[in-house]
Structures are given as C-alpha cells and as structure tokens.
Amino acid sequence: MATSCNIRVMCRFRPLNEREKALKENQTCVTFPDETQVIVSGQPFTFDRVFTPESTQKEVFESVKDTIHDVLLGYNGTLLAYGQTGSGKTFTMGSAAAESDYENVEQLGIIPRGNHLIFNSIAEESNGNAEFTIKCSYLEIYMENIQDLLNPKNNKQLKIRESKSQGIYVEGLAEEYVGSEEDIMELIGVGEASRSVAKTNMNQRSSRSHSILIIAIEQKSSDGSKKRGKLNLVDLAGSEKVSKTGAEGIVLEQAKKINQSLSLLGNCIHALTDSKREHIPFRDSKLTRLLQDSLGGNTKTTLLVTASPHFNNVDETISTLKFGARAKSIKNNVKVNQEKSAAELQIIVNALSKELSILKVYSISLENLVNYFKSPAYQPGNPIPKDLEPNKQNLLLLQQQSTSNSSGGGSSSSNVQMKPRSTTPTPPSSISRPHSSASTHRHSIAITGTHSKEGGGLTSSMSSSSISSMSSLSSSIDGDYNSLLDDSNGSNGLFNPLAIVEMSIEMEKMKEETQLLIDKFKDEISEITIQYQSTQEELNQCRQQLDQIKEQVEQQRSQFIKEQSLLKESERNATLDSTSKDLKIQSLISKIEDLRLLASQVIQYLERKRLSDDFDIGILLGQDGANGGMFPLNSNAIDEGTYEDDVNIEDIIRYLSEEEVLSMQVKLQLQNKVYQLEQKIQQLVTDLNTTEVNFNQSILQCQKFESENTLIKRKFKAMFSSNNSSFIDQSSSPPSSPSSSKLLIQSSSNNFESILNSSDIDQQNDEQQQQQQQQQIEKDDDNNSNNLVHLNEDDQILLDENSKLKENELKLLAEIKNIKLQSEKSTDEMNKWKDELSIKSALYQNQILNLQNENQSLTNKLNVEKQQKQSSQSQQIEFAAKINDLIKSSEDDKELYRNEKNQMELEITNLKTVLEEMDTKNKELQDQLTSTQRLLGARRVIKIVRGGADSMKTALATKEVFGQFTLRKTENSKTLFQ
Numbered sequence: 001m002a003t004s005c006n007i008r009v010m011c012r013f014r015p016l017n018e019r020e021k022a023l024k025e026n027q028t029c030v031t032f033p034d035e036t037q038v039i040v041s042g043q044p045f046t047f048d049r050v051f052t053p054e055s056t057q058k059e060v061f062e063s064v065k066d067t068i069h070d071v072l073l074g075y076n077g078t079l080l081a082y083g084q085t086g087s088g089k090t091f092t093m094g095s096a097a098a099e100s101d102y103e104n105v106e107q108l109g110i111i112p113r114g115n116h117l118i119f120n121s122i123a124e125e126s127n128g129n130a131e132f133t134i135k136c137s138y139l140e141i142y143m144e145n146i147q148d149l150l151n152p153k154n155n156k157q158l159k160i161r162e163s164k165s166q167g168i169y170v171e172g173l174a175e176e177y178v179g180s181e182e183d184i185m186e187l188i189g190v191g192e193a194s195r196s197v198a199k200t201n202m203n204q205r206s207s208r209s210h211s212i213l214i215i216a217i218e219q220k221s222s223d224g225s226k227k228r229g230k231l232n233l234v235d236l237a238g239s240e241k242v243s244k245t246g247a248e249g250i251v252l253e254q255a256k257k258i259n260q261s262l263s264l265l266g267n268c269i270h271a272l273t274d275s276k277r278e279h280i281p282f283r284d285s286k287l288t289r290l291l292q293d294s295l296g297g298n299t300k301t302t303l304l305v306t307a308s309p310h311f312n313n314v315d316e317t318i319s320t321l322k323f324g325a326r327a328k329s330i331k332n333n334v335k336v337n338q339e340k341s342a343a344e345l346q347i348i349v350n351a352l353s354k355e356l357s358i359l360k361v362y363s364i365s366l367e368n369l370v371n372y373f374k375s376p377a378y379q380p381g382n383p384i385p386k387d388l389e390p391n392k393q394n395l396l397l398l399q400q401q402s403t404s405n406s407s408g409g410g411s412s413s414s415n416v417q418m419k420p421r422s423t424t425p426t427p428p429s430s431i432s433r434p435h436s437s438a439s440t441h442r443h444s445i446a447i448t449g450t451h452s453k454e455g456g457g458l459t460s461s462m463s464s465s466s467i468s469s470m471s472s473l474s475s476s477i478d479g480d481y482n483s484l485l486d487d488s489n490g491s492n493g494l495f496n497p498l499a500i501v502e503m504s505i506e507m508e509k510m511k512e513e514t515q516l517l518i519d520k521f522k523d524e525i526s527e528i529t530i531q532y533q534s535t536q537e538e539l540n541q542c543r544q545q546l547d548q549i550k551e552q553v554e555q556q557r558s559q560f561i562k563e564q565s566l567l568k569e570s571e572r573n574a575t576l577d578s579t580s581k582d583l584k585i586q587s588l589i590s591k592i593e594d595l596r597l598l599a600s601q602v603i604q605y606l607e608r609k610r611l612s613d614d615f616d617i618g619i620l621l622g623q624d625g626a627n628g629g630m631f632p633l634n635s636n637a638i639d640e641g642t643y644e645d646d647v648n649i650e651d652i653i654r655y656l657s658e659e660e661v662l663s664m665q666v667k668l669q670l671q672n673k674v675y676q677l678e679q680k681i682q683q684l685v686t687d688l689n690t691t692e693v694n695f696n697q698s699i700l701q702c703q704k705f706e707s708e709n710t711l712i713k714r715k716f717k718a719m720f721s722s723n724n725s726s727f728i729d730q731s732s733s734p735p736s737s738p739s740s741s742k743l744l745i746q747s748s749s750n751n752f753e754s755i756l757n758s759s760d761i762d763q764q765n766d767e768q769q770q771q772q773q774q775q776q777i778e779k780d781d782d783n784n785s786n787n788l789v790h791l792n793e794d795d796q797i798l799l800d801e802n803s804k805l806k807e808n809e810l811k812l813l814a815e816i817k818n819i820k821l822q823s824e825k826s827t828d829e830m831n832k833w834k835d836e837l838s839i840k841s842a843l844y845q846n847q848i849l850n851l852q853n854e855n856q857s858l859t860n861k862l863n864v865e866k867q868q869k870q871s872s873q874s875q876q877i878e879f880a881a882k883i884n885d886l887i888k889s890s891e892d893d894k895e896l897y898r899n900e901k902n903q904m905e906l907e908i909t910n911l912k913t914v915l916e917e918m919d920t921k922n923k924e925l926q927d928q929l930t931s932t933q934r935l936l937g938a939r940r941v942i943k944i945v946r947g948g949a950d951s952m953k954t955a956l957a958t959k960e961v962f963g964q965f966t967l968r969k970t971e972n973s974k975t976l977f978q
C-alpha cells in the first residue's frame with residue numbers, strides 16, 4: 001500500500017570563500033538559532049535540518065542516508081541539490097571527482113559515501129539469501145538536451161518515456177552493471193570527463209548542466225520475490241545572475257538555459273503546492289519531466305538547498321530558501337516496488353480457492369437448512385431430519401474453526417462432511433481451512449490488478465471475522481434449531497439477535513471494504529484514464545511536432561524547388577548569353593571574313609601593281625554596307641581608320657569584356673576563329689612574300705635587260721669607234737679637230753654615263769667600263785684617225801639607231817626607276833600592313849588571353865556553384881535522411897503509444913471485468929444476506945408470536961437493522977404485520 005510522506009528539505013550554508021572574504025563588507029547575513037532554523041536578514045526559515053558552514057560532510061550524509069536504506073528496502077529515493085552557483089551543490093553531492101581529488105576522505109560527499117553504504121549494507125544484509133543486481137546510469141541535461149555521460153558518443157536525441165513498470169525513464173540510456181563501489185566511482189569518473197563545466201567569476205569549476213546519477217538496485221529473494229529501488233542523485237546547475245558571473249558567449253547561453261529550466265522547476269513546485277492547481281507542468285522541461293516521480297510521485301525525496309552566508313548573496317539565498325520552504329509541503333505517495341514470488345501467489349490462490357469451497361459448503365448447508373425450515377415438513381420441536389444432519393455439522397464445524405482461529409490457532413485443517421442434497425449442486429466432499437496465516441485473511445477482500453505493484457492477479461480471501469460471523473450465524477441457527485427442537489427452553493433457545501447484528505455489521509464492513517476497493521479501482525481506472533489521456537496528449541504533441549516537421553520539410557522542399565528553378569533560370573540565361581555570344585562571334589567571324597577579303601584585295605592590289613604599267617592608280621574593291629554593293633576605292637582608302645570603322649573590332653572586344661558568362665565551347669570557337677584568322681594572315685604574309693619574290697624576279701629581269709642593253713651599247717660603241725671619222729663629218733657642227741670629235745663622243749658618252757649613274761646599275765663598274773672604253777676610244781682614236789674620212793651614210797643610219805636606242809634606254813631606265821619607286825612604296829605598304837596585322841594579332845592574342853582569364857574565372861564560378869549545388873544536394877539528402885529518421889522514430893513512438901494504449905485498454909477491460917465480478921459477488925453476498933434476513937425475520941415473527949411484547953420490541957429493533965420483515969403464515973402462528 002502506498003503511504004504519503006512529505007519531501008524532506010535540508011539546507012546547507014558553505015563557508016565564506018576567498019572572494020567573499022576579500023570583499024569590503026566582510027560579513028554574513030545568516031544566524032542559526034537551532035538545527036532546524038536559519039534567519040537570513042531577519043527572515044526566519046524552518047527546514048528538516050539546517051547545516052551551518054561548520055557542518056561536515058559526514059554530518060550531512062548521516063542525515064540523508066535513510067534514503068539509501070529506503071532504496072535497499074525497495075523504495076525509490078532522490079537526493080536533489082539546488083542552489084545558487086558556487087554555493088556548494090557539487091561539493092555536497094560529491095559528484096565532481098574521484099577520491100583523489102579531495103584533500104582527505106573527510107571531504108567526500110554524499111555519492112561516494114552512499115556507494116560505500118550501499119555495498120556495505122548488501123554485504124551485511126543479504127547473507128546469501130538474496131541476489132542483488134545493481135545498475136548505474138549517468139546523464140546530464142545540457143542546453144535542454146539529454147546527454148548520456150556513460151556513452152558520450154551516442155549522438156541520438158534521448159527521449160523521456162513513461163511506463164508502468166519503470167515509471168519515468170530515458171529511452172536508450174546506457175545502464176552499466178556494477179559490482180563494487182569502485183565500479184561506480186569509475187563510471188562517475190568516465191561521466192565527469194564528459195561533463196560540461198566552465199570557469200565563472202562565481203566558481204572556478206561551475207557545472208553548466210544538470211546531472212543525474214541513477215543507481216538501480218534489484219534484489220531477488222530465495223523464494224523468487226523481487227524488490228526494486230532506484231536512487232537518483234541529482235546535482236543541479238546553479239542559478240546565476242550573469243552580472244555577477246560575468247558570463248559571455250556560450251557560457252551566457254548556458255546560463256540562460258540553466259535559469260530557464262530552474263524557473264520551470266519552480267513553476268512545478270508552485271503548482272504542486274497550490275491546491276487549486278490541477279495541472280502540473282512537468283512536460284515543460286526535460287528536468288521537470290525527469291523529476292516527475294520525485295516531486296509528488298512514488299519516490300522518497302530529500303531536497304538539499306545550498307546557499308552562501310555572505311551579505312553579497314542575500315537575495316539569491318532568500319530566493320533559494322523560499323524555494324526549499326515551498327517544496328517542503330509537497331507530498332509524495334511512496335510504496336515498495338515489489339513483485340510477489342510464484343510461491344506466494346500460489347499460496348494466495350490456494351487460500352482463495354479453499355475459502356471459496358468453504359463458502360460454497362456453507363452456502364449449500366445453510367440453503368439446505370433454510371429450505372428445510374421453509375418446507376412444510378418442518379414442525380417446530382421436531383428433530384432435524386437425519387439427512388440434514390451433516391449440514392448442521394458443517395455449520396458447527398465452521399463455528400469451531402472460527403473460534404480456534406480467533407483464539408490463535410487457525411492453521412489447522414479439518415474435514416467437513418456433508419451429505420449432498422438432491423436438488424442442490426454437490427459440494428466438495430472434503431474441504432479444509434486455508435493454511436495461510438492470519439495476515440493472509442487480514443482484509444475481507446483484497447484485489448490487486450496486474451497494474452498494482454503490490455502483487456499480481458486477483459486475490460480474494462475471507463476475513464476471519466467474516467468466518468466468525470458465519471460461524472456465529474451457524475451457531476445461532478444451531479441454537480435456534482436446538483431451541484426449536486427443545487421448545488421448553490423458552491427464550492434461551494431464541495435465535496441470537498446480537499449474532500445477526502454482528503453479522504450484519506460484518507456484512508456492512510465487507511460492503512464498505514468492497515466499496516473501498518471498488519473506489520480504489522475506480523481511482524486507479526481514472527488514474528489510468530488520466531495517464532491514457534496524457535499519453536494521448538503526448539501522442540498529439542508528437543503528431544503536432546511531426547506535422548511541424550512535415551511543414552518544415554515541405555518548406556525546405558519548396559525552397560529547394562525554388563532554388564532549382566532559379567538555377568535552371570540562370571542556366572537558361574547562361575545559354576541565352578552564350579547564344580548571344582555565338583551571334584557576336586558570328587559577326588566577329590564575318591568581320592574577320594571581311595578582313596580576309598581585304599587581305600586578298602591587298603594581294604590582288606599588289607599583283608596588279610606588279611603587272612600594271614599605270615599601277616599608281618590601282619583600283620580596289622571595298623564593301624559598302626550602306627550601298628549594299630561594291631564601290632571602287634583608291635589605294636589611299638586602305639588605311640586603318642576606314643578598315644576599323646567597317647569591322648568595329650573594338651566595339652566587339654568591349655562588348656565581350658562586359659560579358660560575364662561565356663561558355664568554354666564558345667571561347668574555343670572564338671579561339672578557333674582567331675587561329676583561322678592567324679592562318680589567313682600567315683597566308684597573306686606568304687602571298688606578300690611571293691609577290692616580293694616575283695617583284696625581285698622582275699627587277700632581275702630588268703637587270704638582265706639592262707645588261708643586254710649594255711651589251712648593245714658596247715656593240716654600238718665598237719661600231720661607233722670603227723666608224724668614228726664618218727660620225728664626225730656628218731655632225732651639225734663638224735669638229736675642227738679629232739680632239740673636238742673626241743670631246744663630242746666623250747660628252748655624248750658622259751651624257752649616257754650620267755643617265756646610267758642615276759640608275760641602280762653598278763656605277764663603279766660602269767665607270768671602270770667607261771674608263772676602259774675611254775682608253776679604248778683614245779687608243780682607237782690614235783689607231784683609226786686615218787679612217788675618219790671614210791664615214792658614209794650607213795654610219796648615219798647607225799647613229800640614228802643609236803639615238804633611238806638611247807631614247808629607249810632612257811625610257812627603260814625611267815621605267816626601272818619608277819618600278820623601283822613603286823616597289824619601295826609597296827614594300828613600305830606591305831611592311832605597314834605587316835605591322836598592322838601583327839598589332840591586330842597581338843590584339844587578338846590579348847583578347848584570347850582575356851577570354852581565357854574570363855573562362856578561368858567562369859570555370860571557377862561554375863565549380864563553386866557546382867560545389868554549392870552538391871553541398872545543397874548532400875544537405876538535402878541528409879535532411880531527407882533526418883526526416884526519415886524522425887518519421888521512423890515517430891512511427892515507433894506511435895507504435896509504442898498504440899501498444900501502451902492497447903495495454904491500458906486491456907487493463908481497463910480487465911479491471912472492469914474484475915469490478916463486474918466483484919459486483920456480482922457483492923450482489924450474491926447481498927442476496928445471501930437478504931435471504932438470510934428474510935429467513936431470520938420469518939423465524940423472528942414466530943418468536944414474537946410466542947414471546948409477547950418484549951419480543952415485539954426486539955423484533956422492531958431487528959427491523960431497524962434488517963428493514964422489511966418477511967411474514968409467513970404458519971398453522972400455529974398469527975400474522976402480526978400486514
């Protein structure tokens with residue numbers, strides 16, 4: 001049975017720390033009138049125990065160790081430390097570190113001392129009769145998340161669950177089996193290594209999370225019965241004023257969460273102590289949900305509030321003490337968590353079935369007798385028929401047993417013989433009293449459903465008092481019967497009304513007890529219903545969470561789709577851009593084509609220049625976009641300005657440089673085109689070279705022609721020298737002397753030489769030749785002076801020819817000079833073109849480089865985008881996996897809740913069945929009672945008829961007890977009541 005007990009609250013003040021001692025106002029604000037009182041700034045507080053700064057760890061432990069003993073007895077126990085940061089919670093609990101961390105063992109806190117006590121007690125108490133299993137779990141609630149300190153790698157979100165057998169528990173939390181106190185301390189060491197602690201102004205090693213160490217002890221007795229106790233050792237994170245702790249960054253975030261969860265704990269304490277409040281907001285935080293059993297549940301809880309005695313912390317101290325004072329009025333309903341052994345259950349079942357047999361025998365015996373009394377065969381004073389004698393014996397025997405039970409016996413068994421009645425079902429031929437002890441029969445009916453932790457199954461037993469009532473009834477019947485047999489006994493043989501009253505009272509008690517049980521069941525059913533409702537609520541919350549998650553997922557999905565469409569859009573734009581680029585490139589290509597055309601025209605021009613005599617007015621053809629046709633251009637039109645206006649390359653380049661995105665392919669195409677252009681330029685250069693070669697050849701030809709001419713000249717000179725004399729006679733002013741003739745020839749010759757000198761023919765050679773010729777002429781003059789007179793007409797003809805040739809020669813020389821000038825000019829132009837082309841080539845190279853750079857940056861951009869896309873895809877996959885996990889876990893939850901719901905429904909159905917059975921039984925009993933009352937009432941009538949006025953009074957008293965009399969008219973009696 002559950003018993004109610006208040007939460008025990010103790011408070012502890014730590015000594016002043018160095019920081020407080022260093023403060024100017026070095027004073028405390030507390031006084032301790034006695035062991036249970038403390039006065040803070042004039043405000044008194046009373047607790048179960050108050051520990052001063054001088055109190056030792058041992059003293060504190062001695063006051064709380066009952067809880068550990070209780071856990072060993074099968075109760076749940078909680079030791080909970082609450083207080084301002086740096087006030088000594090961890091020090092008091094002793095959860096911070098291993099023994100070695102303390103200066104001496106005197107400083108060990110509750111946890112190590114408790115461990116020692118647990119294992120010592122087990123060693124002392126078990127004596128080999130019981131088998132103990134101890135399991136240990138260690139968790140922290142950090143930033144509203146449960147972390148498994150014994151399995152820190154477990155990254156799953158641990159969830160809090162509730163079940164009939166385990167109460168509130170954390171699903172998936174590691175539970176380590178331990179065999180010694182060292183094992184537990186080792187596990188604490190492991191857990192502490194993962195704890196969240198930080199240095200603040202108030203504490204060098206401040207806990208940034210709430211920690212709970214759970215030690216579950218199960219003991220199995222040799223008879224198979226089990227007891228389970230759970231010890232929760234809770235070290236809460238301290239409440240703090242961030243202005244004092246100087247928390248920043250993550251420590252500030254931690255402080256916010258700590259203060260929030262402590263305030264939610266305060267809300268629960270308030271609600272629990274407010275009689276008007278029905279709902280306790282345990283589900284508002286992980287901490288309160290985990291402490292639900294410890295606050296108003298099935299746990300013996302001791303709250304240790306810790307505080308600083310310094311004036312500087314007076315507000316926090318008063319607030320802490322108020323929290324403790326309020327918690328003091330919380331009532332818990334505690335009971336031993338036990339499971340009956342199979343043997344114990346068997347004993348109960350046996351006892352019940354025996355009880356049932358007795359009841360059946362009793363009922364049949366009674367019914368047989370009553371039937372007999374009712375029957376016309378019954379005549380007062382007649383002896384009871386022999387065949388009914390065993391019925392009377394049975395009732396007498398029950399009476400005897402009842403007497404012996406009430407006088408301390410009760411475990412003896414005896415056989416009751418009964419002769420079965422033909423009209424009634426045959427009772428068992430042999431019955432015995434249950435062997436169970438009196439305590440087994442303590443309660444008239446004790447029912448514990450499978451939901452009850454007191455035991456399993458339905459048990460019912462009849463109390464010794466009910467047996468005694470029945471026995472007294474049988475005795476009364478027997479007495480009555482005897483009195484009926486012996487009519488002379490008069491009032492001595494009367495049916496004992498007191499026994500009837502006693503029986504009725506007993507019946508009433510039974511009824512009450514039954515009613516109590518029914519109420520209890522009803523309570524339990526309503527409790528289960530509440531639990532079911534809360535589970536439903538939880539389920540609904542889960543559903544809501546799931547819906548929220550689904551909504552989030554939907555949002556994420558739509559966001560993703562949006563992003564995808566944006567991406568597609570940008571891809572489309574990029575494609576469009578690349579198309580427009582293509583177009584631009586096409587136009588560029590057409591421009592290049594134009595350029596190529598121009599180059600070919602240049603080649604043609606050069607060709608023409610080479611071939612044409614009147615070359616200086618060359619005709620070129622150029623494209624005229626405005627006219628849509630071709631129009632002639634003179635050579636001056638081929639300058640840079642005209643060309644650039646037409647091709648507009650700079651615009652294209654500018655346009656290209658402004659563009660952000662150009663695909664690789666497009667750029668490659670452009671490169672290709674540029675390459676083609678270069679090829680063309682190369683071709684052009686080659687063509688120009690060919691033209692140059694051709695030109696050189698023509699020069700060579702000219703030279704050849706000149707040399708031929710020279711030969712002719714020589715011939716002519718030779719001819720001239722041979723016919724010198726005739727030449728002189730036929731001149732317009734005939735020379736007066738050979739020397740004058742010689743001068744004429746010489747001047748003519750000099751004239752010719754001067755023309756030759758202006759040409760490109762090697763002048764020196766010519767001069768040498770002329771000197772030689774001159775010498776030859778002088779020589780010839782000397783040799784042929786005699787022949788001069790023989791000049792004839794032929795010579796004159798030769799002279800004419802010679803002058804013609806001379807003319808031709810001059811013409812030729814002028815032409816050569818002209819060609820040479822033209823050649824120089826065309827070479828200049830060609831060089832100019834070459835330069836232009838190389839400048840343009842460099843420009844294109846630059847373009848290519850720029851494009852390559854752009855391409856590189858675009859490729860980088862594309863890679864970044866790709867990476868982003870990939871990461872977003874992987875994020876999406878991750879998210880989808882998470883969602884799947886969540887859906888799966890929620891499905892699991894649903895399944896769990898469904899199972900729990902089914903189980904509860906089953907339990908409710910079972911309980912209803914039990915209730916129905918009890919109702920039926922109750923009805924049966926009431927029917928029995930009513931029939932007995934009727935029977936007794938009828939007999940009483942008979943007695944009243946015989947007994948007169950006194951009996952009448954008794955009858956009236958009896959009527960008050962039983963209500964309506966049953967009247968029966970017999971042959972020898974009168975009807976008294978109509």
Ligand SMILES: Nc1ncnc2c1ncn2[C@@H]1O[C@H](COP(=O)(O)OP(=O)(O)OP(=O)(O)O)[C@@H](O)[C@H]1O
Binds near residue numbers: 015017084
């Ligand atoms: N009763 C005491 N006697 C001696 N020293 C104490 C006592 N209580 C606390 N201390 C010391 O005060 C300091 C702070 O104590 P502790 O870490 O236990 O505080 P806390 O309440 O757990 O703080 P937080 O909430 O920040 O974790 C520690 O150095 C501890 O040793």
